[in-house]
Amino acid sequence: xxxxxxxxxxxxxxxxxxxxxxxxxxxxxxxxxxxxxxxxxxxxxxxxxxx
Amino acid sequence: xxxxxxxxxxxxxxxxxxxxxxxxxxxxxxxxxxxxxxxxxxxxxxxxxxxxxxxxxxxxxxxxxxxxxxxxxxxxxxxxxxxxxxxxxxxxxxxxxxxxxxxxxxxxxxxxxxxxxxxxxxxxxxxxxxxxxxxxxxxxxxxxxxxxxxxxxxxxxxxxxxxxxxxxxxxxxxxxxxxxxxxxxxxxxxxxxxxxxxxxxxxxxxxxxxxxxxxxxxxxxxxxxxxxxxxxxxxxxxxxxxxxxxxxxxxxxxxxxxxxxxxxxxxxxxxxxxxxxxxxxxxxxxxxxxxxxxxxxxxxxxxxxxxxxxxxxxxxxxxxxxxxxxxxxxxxxxxxxxxxxxxxxxxxxxxxxxxxxxxxxxxxxxxxxxxxxxxxxxxxxxxxxxxxxxxxxxxxxxxxxxxxxxxxxxxxxxxxxxxxxxxxxxxxxxxxxxxxxxxxxxxxxxxxxxxxxxxxxxxxxxxxxxxxxxxxxxxxxxxxxxxxxxxxxxxxxxxxxxxxxxxxxxxxxxxxxxxxxxxxxxxxxxxxxxxxxxxxxxxxxxxxxxxxxxxxxxxxxxxxxxxxxxxxxxxxxxxxxxxxxxxxxxxxxxxxxxxxxxxxxxxxxxxxxxxxxxxxxxxxxxxxxxxxxxxxxxxxxxxxxxxxxxxxxxxxxxxxxxxxxxxxxxxxxxxxxxxxxxxxxxxxxxxxxxxxxxxxxxxxxxxxxxxxxxx
Numbered sequence: 001x002x003x004x005x006x007x008x009x010x011x012x013x014x015x016x017x018x019x020x021x022x023x024x025x026x027x028x029x030x031x032x033x034x035x036x037x038x039x040x041x042x043x044x045x046x047x048x049x050x051x
Numbered sequence: 052x053x054x055x056x057x058x059x060x061x062x063x064x065x066x067x068x069x070x071x072x073x074x075x076x077x078x079x080x081x082x083x084x085x086x087x088x089x090x091x092x093x094x095x096x097x098x099x100x101x102x103x104x105x106x107x108x109x110x111x112x113x114x115x116x117x118x119x120x121x122x123x124x125x126x127x128x129x130x131x132x133x134x135x136x137x138x139x140x141x142x143x144x145x146x147x148x149x150x151x152x153x154x155x156x157x158x159x160x161x162x163x164x165x166x167x168x169x170x171x172x173x174x175x176x177x178x179x180x181x182x183x184x185x186x187x188x189x190x191x192x193x194x195x196x197x198x199x200x201x202x203x204x205x206x207x208x209x210x211x212x213x214x215x216x217x218x219x220x221x222x223x224x225x226x227x228x229x230x231x232x233x234x235x236x237x238x239x240x241x242x243x244x245x246x247x248x249x250x251x252x253x254x255x256x257x258x259x260x261x262x263x264x265x266x267x268x269x270x271x272x273x274x275x276x277x278x279x280x281x282x283x284x285x286x287x288x289x290x291x292x293x294x295x296x297x298x299x300x301x302x303x304x305x306x307x308x309x310x311x312x313x314x315x316x317x318x319x320x321x322x323x324x325x326x327x328x329x330x331x332x333x334x335x336x337x338x339x340x341x342x343x344x345x346x347x348x349x350x351x352x353x354x355x356x357x358x359x360x361x362x363x364x365x366x367x368x369x370x371x372x373x374x375x376x377x378x379x380x381x382x383x384x385x386x387x388x389x390x391x392x393x394x395x396x397x398x399x400x401x402x403x404x405x406x407x408x409x410x411x412x413x414x415x416x417x418x419x420x421x422x423x424x425x426x427x428x429x430x431x432x433x434x435x436x437x438x439x440x441x442x443x444x445x446x447x448x449x450x451x452x453x454x455x456x457x458x459x460x461x462x463x464x465x466x467x468x469x470x471x472x473x474x475x476x477x478x479x480x481x482x483x484x485x486x487x488x489x490x491x492x493x494x495x496x497x498x499x500x501x502x503x504x505x506x507x508x509x510x511x512x513x514x515x516x517x518x519x520x521x522x523x524x525x526x527x528x529x530x531x532x533x534x535x536x537x538x539x540x541x542x543x544x545x546x547x548x549x550x551x552x553x554x555x556x557x558x559x560x561x562x563x564x565x566x567x568x569x570x571x572x573x574x575x576x577x578x579x580x581x582x583x584x585x586x587x588x589x590x591x592x593x594x595x596x597x598x599x600x601x602x603x604x605x606x607x608x609x610x611x612x613x614x615x616x617x618x619x620x621x622x623x624x625x626x627x628x629x630x631x632x633x634x635x636x637x638x639x640x641x642x643x644x645x646x647x648x649x650x651x652x653x654x655x656x657x658x659x660x661x662x663x664x665x666x667x668x669x670x671x672x673x674x675x676x677x678x679x680x681x682x683x684x685x686x687x688x689x690x691x692x693x694x695x696x697x698x699x700x701x702x703x704x705x706x707x708x709x710x711x712x713x714x715x716x717x718x719x720x721x722x723x724x725x726x727x728x729x730x731x732x733x734x735x736x737x738x739x740x741x742x743x744x745x746x747x748x749x750x751x752x753x754x755x756x757x758x759x760x761x762x
Binding site: 002003004005007008009015016019020022023 | 563
């Protein structure tokens with residue numbers, strides 16, 4: 001395996017893992033599209049803390 | 052213990068704007084009633100011990116709709132430590148009705164006289180000390196939009212926590228005595244004065260909460276019988292007494308400027324005119340889409356699509372990967388999968404930002420609430436309520452809060468129908484699909500997007516007519532009473548914030564759901580079931596798409612790529628564009644090097660593309676919206692019915708458009724397509740124009756009742 005494959009593969013894997021984590025967190029948080037009109041009880045900084 | 056401070060007031064009095072100013076949050080605000088349907092919490096800026104709660108707007112503590120129940124239950128059962136009552140200074144009489152009830156809860160109340168700057172502009176004057184004295188509360192002038200006075204109101208409210216708060220006496224002596232007597236019969240409970248008033252009104256819900264012994268209930272009934280004369284209902288008497296009190300308070304503390312036809316009334320004489328309202332609305336929406344899709348937005352999108360994601364980023368990344376000697380499949384995944392897929396979606400960001408800016412401007416200046424009023428007239432003639440249009444207005448940003456906003460509708464069948472039809476309105480996520488088809492097949496013509504918006508409204512009206520004639524949705528539409536806010540020049544900071552919030556949500560989706568989906572699509576498109584790298588036409592994706600594609604042949608796009616794009620659109624609607632970006636991006640790289648949009652033009656006629664677009668706009672919404680439908684319907688069967696209805700509606704619409712369009716364009720009668728199209732058209736016309744059995748039954752009942760009365 002070349003260094004190029006290792007680095008590019010790691011970057012892609014990290015991006016995908018980040019996307020999965022973000023989706024799971026979003027789903028826990030009401031599962032909406034992430035707009036400000038969601039039914040989340042918390043808001044602003046409190047909302048981010050809950051996440 | 053943290054202090055619980057509640058913001059309570061009438062709808063559209065500025066509660067959420069003040070909540071945002073106090074907590075630094077960015078909750079959705081709107082210039083029409085019913086934007087907030089859930090209780091929101093946030094910590095006060097600079098004092099984390101104070102929890103500020105934004106409650107849905109209510110006109111009184113006698114709730115009718117679901118979101119009003121949220122406010123009443125919270126105020127009565129959970130008892131906040133202090134209430135800041137937001138009163139719209141420009142509509143003080145109506146707003147003070149709630150104030151007279153809030154002061155009966157035994158919780159300290161501070162009045163934030165909001166929109167005080169608008170009042171000053173009108174030339175009206177309020178004697179704050181006198182007003183406060185008569186209402187027994189401190190009155191603080193505020194402007195939540197400009198964040199003036201809000202902090203002062205909260206500081207005053209916090210200073211009152213734990214102190215006794217005597218209620219005001221707004222009824223005549225006889226009623227006051229009756230209320231004192233009823234209160235003395237109640238056990239030691241918070242808000243006993245309020246309960247006494249409610250029991251006097253014979254409020255069944257309040258009585259249910261208290262579960263009083265039979266003898267106490269009998270004594271209360273005797274007090275009511277003794278006090279109420281002339282056959283009036285106690286509820287009417289209490290309401291009349293409250294309004295008498297309010298008019299005395301207003302006449303002694305408010306000085307109104309001489310009445311004149313204000314600019315809002317002058318504008319309304321044109322935009323809500325019986326004959327001009329609809330053409331003006333159509334023209335406004337055309338202009339919005341012309342600016343965002345065809346002119347300004349299109350310039351940005353062309354650059355992002357053709358230059359940024361077409362040349363700069365792919366060339367740079369390909370060069371980098373080649374230099375690093377990465378494997379060809381990895382280069383394919385990154386360039387053809389991720390960059391083409393995510394880039395295809397992000398390319399439409401400039402157009403979306405311009406559209407969101409225009410819509411936010413229209414919402415904030417007060418025009419969109421007029422549209423709800425205009426729509427009520429049209430909806431009502433089809434058996435629908437104008438109340439249903441408010442959720443649809445919200446759904447132009449995202450269907451999820453739009454579906455949730457259906458809670459403002461008290462009639463259950465109207466509410467279900469609104470939940471079912473809100474998904475027809477093009478949300479922000481569908482805009483890239485519209486922009487892609489308009490750009491690739493129709494030279495960015497503004498009429499394509501405008502027609503999609505109008506097709507969404509038409510789908511709502513047609514569904515209303517059809518469903519109202521069924522047992523499930525029969526009944527009169529809910530009455531729609533809405534106060535039209537004055538027109539004003541929007542605050543640019545607020546318009547920009549809404550625009551950027553919606554834009555950011557779009558980018559976040561591109562970096563999460565769309566990214567993951569494009570990688571999966573790329574994998575499925577490059578590998579067969581034995582996990583060997585193959586040509587796209589032999590891939591897993593092609594075999595999945597090919598199973599379903601015959602179903603869509605009558606719609607003009609029985610092509611496996613279009614079918615797969617539609618399926619992935621169920622995850623998130625932007626995925627339709629991302630998937631086509633990956634599928635055609637790979638084709639572009641592998642075949643003759645034609646541009647992505649050229650390949651779309653090669654595979655689809657304009658008619659087929661328009662049919663594809665309409666199907667994707669009207670069919671079942673994304674998973675997040677399906678979840679919202681499930682939550683609001685509170686039934687799996689209703690949810691399945693909604694999804695099935697939407698998909699069937701989309702299928703029939705696209706089939707009719709494609710088959711009849713093809714017949715009119717070519718003049719050739721192809722019986723395989725035209726016969727089912729004619730049968731379906733006759734079926735739809737039958738559903739639309741058949742007699743409403745349920746309406747007739749109701750009329751007959753009315754006549755029978757009338758007959759009985761006559762006997």
